Amino acid sequence: MIEIIDLCKAFDGKVVLEHFDLQLEDGQRYALMGTSGSGKTTLLNLIMGLIQPDSGHIIAPQGLKISAVFQENRLIEGMTPAANIRLVAAVDNERIHQVLLALGIEEDSLNQPVSTYSGGMKRRVAIARALLSDYNLLLLDEPYKGLDEETRQQVIAVVEEMSREKTVLMVTHNPEDVRGHQLIEFAE
Amino acid sequence: MKTSTSSAETRKMPFWAVLFWLLVWQIAAMLMDQPLLLVSPLDTLKRLSSLVLEPIFWKSIAFSVGKIMLGFGLSCLLGIVLAVLAYRFRPVRQLLSPLTATIKAIPVASFVILALLWVSSKNLSVLISVMIGFPVIYLNTLTGLDSIDHKLVEMARVFRVPLGKKLGVVYFSQVLPFLRSGLNVAVGLCWKSGVAAEVIGIPSGSVGQQLYNAKVYLETADLFCWTVVIVLLSVACEKLLMLLFKQAERWALR
Numbered sequence: 001m002i003e004i005i006d007l008c009k010a011f012d013g014k015v016v017l018e019h020f021d022l023q024l025e026d027g028q029r030y031a032l033m034g035t036s037g038s039g040k041t042t043l044l045n046l047i048m049g050l051i052q053p054d055s056g057h058i059i060a061p062q063g064l065k066i067s068a069v070f071q072e073n074r075l076i077e078g079m080t081p082a083a084n085i086r087l088v089a090a091v092d093n094e095r096i097h098q099v100l101l102a103l104g105i106e107e108d109s110l111n112q113p114v115s116t117y118s119g120g121m122k123r124r125v126a127i128a129r130a131l132l133s134d135y136n137l138l139l140l141d142e143p144y145k146g147l148d149e150e151t152r153q154q155v156i157a158v159v160e161e162m163s164r165e166k167t168v169l170m171v172t173h174n175p176e177d178v179r180g181h182q183l184i185e186f187a188e
Numbered sequence: 189m190k191t192s193t194s195s196a197e198t199r200k201m202p203f204w205a206v207l208f209w210l211l212v213w214q215i216a217a218m219l220m221d222q223p224l225l226l227v228s229p230l231d232t233l234k235r236l237s238s239l240v241l242e243p244i245f246w247k248s249i250a251f252s253v254g255k256i257m258l259g260f261g262l263s264c265l266l267g268i269v270l271a272v273l274a275y276r277f278r279p280v281r282q283l284l285s286p287l288t289a290t291i292k293a294i295p296v297a298s299f300v301i302l303a304l305l306w307v308s309s310k311n312l313s314v315l316i317s318v319m320i321g322f323p324v325i326y327l328n329t330l331t332g333l334d335s336i337d338h339k340l341v342e343m344a345r346v347f348r349v350p351l352g353k354k355l356g357v358v359y360f361s362q363v364l365p366f367l368r369s370g371l372n373v374a375v376g377l378c379w380k381s382g383v384a385a386e387v388i389g390i391p392s393g394s395v396g397q398q399l400y401n402a403k404v405y406l407e408t409a410d411l412f413c414w415t416v417v418i419v420l421l422s423v424a425c426e427k428l429l430m431l432l433f434k435q436a437e438r439w440a441l442r
């Protein structure tokens with residue numbers, strides 16, 4: 001269980017999180033919704049330890065391993081998807097390709113550097129990387145943005161299948177994504 | 189990726205274009221008909237074919253390649269190590285900035301003459317290559333390090349990428365294009381300045397001495413020959429370097 005207690009965060013005097021509390025139960029899926037600029041990405045950054053809170057605590061168990069799809073893809077453009085994924089995950093190419101194919105990436109593009117990929121393809125590589133790394137908490141920041149409806153459904157199926165039993169916290173603007181998740185509404 | 193293809197495009201040298209300029213050179217030489225001033229490409233080639241039979245030709249090349257490439261190697265070592273230190277520690281960067289700026293502004297010829305006071309003419313081209321190559325490699329590497337996308341470093345941290353892999357992949361992959369162009373420019377500069385140093389310092393048995401002698405004895409064909417040889421050596425070193433670099437790249441990003 002991850003416990004967030006009385007968290008406060010401001011940027012240059014602009015308050016983003018004020019006395020924020022949240023509990024994430026193991027193996028639960030959460031969907032976080034809120035207007036643009038309400039601090040959703042900031043919360044994920046705090047959980048990942050990329051920024052420090054002004055006050056309050058995040059209590060996480062020993063051995064918490066986080067995986068993430070960031071709001072931006074954060075891929076190394078000059079490398080192939082497999083090289084990007086092997087950077088963070090101890091898996092072989094066969095498994096990587098299996099997952100990428102399941103996400104609808106075409107076989108022909110697998111050996112091309114990510115720089116040659118379209119936005120939606122890059123997004124799916126970032127998703128594959130997050131799914132294949134070793135984790136028990138998965139943070140997803142608008143993971144399905146930029147995917148067409150059909151692809152989106154295909155990707156959602158893979159994500160839900162592969163992250164079963166794991167704790168998942170997903171930021172989304174799409175009410176449809178909430179199904180199967182516990183909703184956390186973010187007030188500005 | 190796009191930038192590298194477009195720069196490769198501007199560098200590409202079609203055979204017909206090379207042939208055209210060789211032809212211009214040949215015709216100009218034939219029209220002038222003054223072999224003391226302008227030797228035709230054919231005569232240069234003819235002289236070259238006899239020059240390669242002389243042992244001193246290969247000895248001079250071995251000498252100069254050895255010295256200049258030693259200088260280049262030291263430039264790489266110094267440039268990269270100091271760039272990493274300057275990136276990590278602000279005072280190092282501040283300390284080095286007047287130094288690199290000064291070195292870059294000083295003309296090669298002043299350097300050579302100054303350097304002759306400090307080192308024997310034999311090792312002159314090593315020192316000069318370092319002085320000229322080092323700032324280029326240092327500044328390119330530092331620019332590359334400064335342009336590292338911090339978001340990728342964060343990504344590596346979140347995914348608990350081990351330090352070795354983080355340095356080898358996340359940092360190296362981003363510095364790579366800067367390092368490549370730095371090395372590419374530096375190797376050419378090392379050659380030009382190294383040979384210039386040899387022409388001024390005249391270490392015996394060097395390419396620079398051959399060039400100097402050719403000028404003193406008005407052996408214009410030799411002068412052209414050696415110039416061609418220097419250009420070829422410089423290009424060969426550059427090509428070899430890029431080949432090695434490609435291997436390193438493949439290994440690091442495998």
Ligand SMILES: Nc1ncnc2c1ncn2[C@@H]1O[C@H](COP(=O)(O)OP(=O)(O)OP(=O)(O)O)[C@@H](O)[C@H]1O
Pocket residue numbers: 011012016034035036037038039040041042043071
């Ligand atoms: N590093 C930073 N420096 C200054 N201000 C920041 C920083 N990061 C976030 N902010 C500010 O904090 C607020 C919340 O940003 P955040 O990115 O968390 O919003 P969000 O809920 O993820 O929005 P969106 O749905 O558009 O992604 C914004 O007003 C933003 O300008």
Ligand SMILES: [Mg+2]
Pocket residue numbers: 040041042071141
């Ligand atoms: Mg956001």
